[in-house]
Each structure stands twice: as structure tokens, then as C-alpha cells.
Amino acid sequence: MDCRYLGDCGSCVLTLSYSEQKQLKIARIRELFSKFWSGEFEFFDSDESGFRSRAEFGIWHENNDISYCMRSHQNTKLPIQSCQIVDTKISNIMPELLKTIKEDMALVERLFGVEFISSAKSLIVTLLYHKDVNSIKDNLAKIQAKLKIGLIARSRGVKLEFGDVKINEILDINRREFRYIMSDTAFIQPNKKVNEKMISWAINSISDGVDLIELYCGHGNFTIPISFKFQKVLATEISKSSIDMALKNCQLNSVNNIKFARLSAAEIMSAMAKEREFERLRGVDLDSYRFSHILVDPPRAGCEDSVLDFMSNIDNIIYISCNPLTLKDNLEVLSKTHMVVKFAIFDQFVHTNHIECGVILKKLS
Numbered sequence: 633m634d635c636r637y638l639g640d641c642g643s644c645v646l647t648l649s650y651s652e653q654k655q656l657k658i659a660r661i662r663e664l665f666s667k668f669w670s671g672e673f674e675f676f677d678s679d680e681s682g683f684r685s686r687a688e689f690g691i692w693h694e695n696n697d698i699s700y701c702m703r704s705h706q707n708t709k710l711p712i713q714s715c716q717i718v719d720t721k722i723s724n725i726m727p728e729l730l731k732t733i734k735e736d737m738a739l740v741e742r743l744f745g746v747e748f749i750s751s752a753k754s755l756i757v758t759l760l761y762h763k764d765v766n767s768i769k770d771n772l773a774k775i776q777a778k779l780k781i782g783l784i785a786r787s788r789g790v791k792l793e794f795g796d797v798k799i800n801e802i803l804d805i806n807r808r809e810f811r812y813i814m815s816d817t818a819f820i821q822p823n824k825k826v827n828e829k830m831i832s833w834a835i836n837s838i839s840d841g842v843d844l845i846e847l848y849c850g851h852g853n854f855t856i857p858i859s860f861k862f863q864k865v866l867a868t869e870i871s872k873s874s875i876d877m878a879l880k881n882c883q884l885n886s887v888n889n890i891k892f893a894r895l896s897a898a899e900i901m902s903a904m905a906k907e908r909e910f911e912r913l914r915g916v917d918l919d920s921y922r923f924s925h926i927l928v929d930p931p932r933a934g935c936e937d938s939v940l941d942f943m944s945n946i947d948n949i950i951y952i953s954c955n956p957l958t959l960k961d962n963l964e965v966l967s968k969t970h971m972v973v974k975f976a977i978f979d980q981f982v983h984t985n986h987i988e989c990g991v992i993l994k995k996l997s
């Protein structure tokens with residue numbers, strides 16, 4: 633990647649060529665998981681630049697002027713003028729947005745961060761302020777009208793929205809289009825093309841099943857395209873805004889075999905164990921499910937003990953992980969009842985040490 637900040641910027645820390653990065657990541661994963669998998673690691677690569685559809689920058693103030701900034705390797709602030717890894721919609725708006733903000737000192741003062749979320753049908757910009765954004769409401773409305781973006785402004789306890797701030801995404805999964813709306817405050821996979829490869833891989837790696845249970849389902853990113861392989865799906869997630877979006881995404885894609893419920897992983901586990909009843913599961917007959925598969929895509933901490941316990945009784949496991957270390961810990965437990973039959977690496981986070989993995993496990997007979 634031809635970026636002038638490479639080597640200084642703390643975001644892209646791998647300065648190797650892409651093929652060397654790929655070899656390095658495969659070697660690390662092969663070594664870490666040698667106890668569980670000696671077969672081939674499928675590697676799903678990414679574009680080397682322009683791949684991030686979600687990005688956050690700090691704002692650097694100097695002599696009444698502002699620029700974007702990142703954390704440097706030395707953990708200092710590094711002013712930047714551009715970023716090579718963000719997608720075209722974001723890289724195009726970045727200079728224009730800054731220029732427009734600089735024309736109005738009220739917008740410059742106490743601005744400390746900018747977030748961008750781009751999708752097939754939208755570009756949402758969030759400005760973060762250390763002052764009440766109500767005091768600059770009209771100024772914000774003017775820049776939204778000029779730039780024709782979805783604009784959000786936030787300050788402590790206040791959120792203002794200007795224009796259409798819905799995030800509308802279209803994903804191509806195995807040459808079929810899926811439509812999603814998402815919340816700006818909830819989890820969104822940052823690399824669209826690799827996300828498409830990840831979902832397609834999960835679908836293509838399993839045979840048709842009976843019923844699926846999915847924990848940590850977000851806005852239905854995997855749930856909706858994979859639901860076609862099952863009779864019924866039960867999908868849970870802790871975030872209310874994600875579940876609200878998941879319900880809308882079912883309608884958008886005319887899917888009607890999924891029940892979404894806002895429950896933490898611990899809560900759905902205690903409901904399944906009949907330790908607790910939840911109003912949020914009203915109308916869901918847990919006894920009617922015959923789960924042949926479980927799909928988990930947990931946060932970096934991995935799956936908790938009660939989830940691992942539950943997984944040990946399900947024939948087929950699809951485990952997507954953004955943290956190889958907790959994946960390894962969890963496989964230590966799961967390998968007592970299951971064997972790994974497929975292992976993939978998804979290069980969501982090019983130029984960084986982060987590695988996303990996908991593992992398919994089957995119950996030992």
C-alpha cells in the first residue's frame with residue numbers, strides 16, 4: 633500500500649507486502665492451532681486499500697486550524713490528510729467535510745472526532761463534540777444540506793440527526809442480494825467484501841440442517857442468508873438496536889423462519905436450561921426446536937462456559953472469531969466433544985495483526 637503515513641500511523645502496523653502478510657497470518661494461525669487442525673487453512677483475502685466501510689479519526693487542533701489525526705506508534709497524535717484503507721465514498725468526503733467545517737468557527741470549536749460509515753446506499757458522518765451540539769444546530773443543518781450526507785452530531789448525552797441517517801447495505805452472498813438496515817451505534821463488520829466472503833463460506837461449509845440457534849447475531853448479518861438452510865432459526869443478541877434492525881431485515885428480505893430475541897448469551901442459556909423465563913421470549917416455544925447447528929460470532933472475549941457447555945451437545949458448530957486467543961481457549965473445551973473439519977482465515981483487518989477465523993466443528997461419534 634502506497635501510504636505516506638505507513639510506519640508512523642498506529643492503525644496499519646504491518647509494513648510487509650500483502651503476500652508476506654498473508655504468509656505471516658497463516659503461519660501464526662497454523663502454529664496456534666496445530667493441536668486442533670493439521671489440514672489446509674482457507675485464506676480469504678481483502679483489497680489492500682479502500683476496504684474499510686467504517687472508520688474513526690481524531691481531530692487535531694493547531695492555530696485555529698484542524699486536521700484529521702490518528703494515534704501514532706508512539707501513542708502520540710499523528711495529523712493526517714488522507715487514509716488509504718477507507719473506501720472511496722469516505723476518502724472522497726474527508727477533505728470536503730473538513731473544508732466545509734473550517735468555513736464556520738462554531739463547527740471547528742471543540743470538535744474532537746469524526747466517524748464515517750459508508751454502505752451501498754448511504755454515507756453517514758458523525759461529528760463528536762466536547763460542547764452541547766444544540767448550540768450549533770443550525771450550523772450543522774447547513775453543512776448537511778451542502779454535503780448531502782446523513783449527519784449525526786453527538787455531545788455528552790445529546791444526539792442530533794440531520795438528513796437520512798439510516799445505513800442501507802446490500803450484500804452479495806453466493807450471487808444473491810441481501811438487504812440490510814443497520815444502526816450507527818451497534819456492531820457492523822468493517823470490511824464489506826470480506827464480510828460477504830465470510831457469510832458465503834459459512835453457508836457453503838454446511839449441509840442443510842434441521843434448526844439453527846445463533847448467539848451474538850447482531851442485525852442478522854449471518855442469520856438472514858443462512859436461514860435458507862434450515863427449517864427454523866432462533867437468533868439472540870444483547871443489543872436492542874441490533875435486534876430492532878434484525879426484525880426489519882427479516883421483512884426486507886421476506887424471511888419468515890427466524891425468531892430474534894434480545895437476550896445475552898447467559899440469558900438464552902438459562903432460558904434453554906429452564907432456569908429462568910423471559911418475557912422477551914413470549915411466543916417462542918423453545919421445546920419445538922431441534923437444533924442441528926449452532927452459529928456463534930462472539931466479541932473478543934469468546935464464549936462463556938455456559939455457552940460452551942450447551943455447544944458440546946450440538947452436532948454441528950460454526951464458530952466465527954475475531955480473537956484467535958479466545959478461540960483457542962474455547963477449542964480446548966470443544967475438542968473434548970467435537971473435531972475441527974474446516975478452518976478459514978478471513979483477512980478483514982489488512983495491515984494489522986488482527987486475524988478473523990472461521991471454524992466448522994462436528995460432534996465426535
Ligand SMILES: C[S@@+](CC[C@H](N)C(=O)[O-])C[C@H]1O[C@@H](n2cnc3c(N)ncnc32)[C@H](O)[C@@H]1O
Binds near residue numbers: 849898931
Ligand atoms: C463480533 S459481533 C458479531 C455480530 C454479527 N454476527 C455480525 O456479523 O454483524 C458480536 C456481537 O455480540 C454482541 N454481544 C456482546 N456481548 C454479548 C453477550 N454477552 N451476549 C449476547 N450478545 C453479545 C454484540 O452486540 C455484537 O453484536
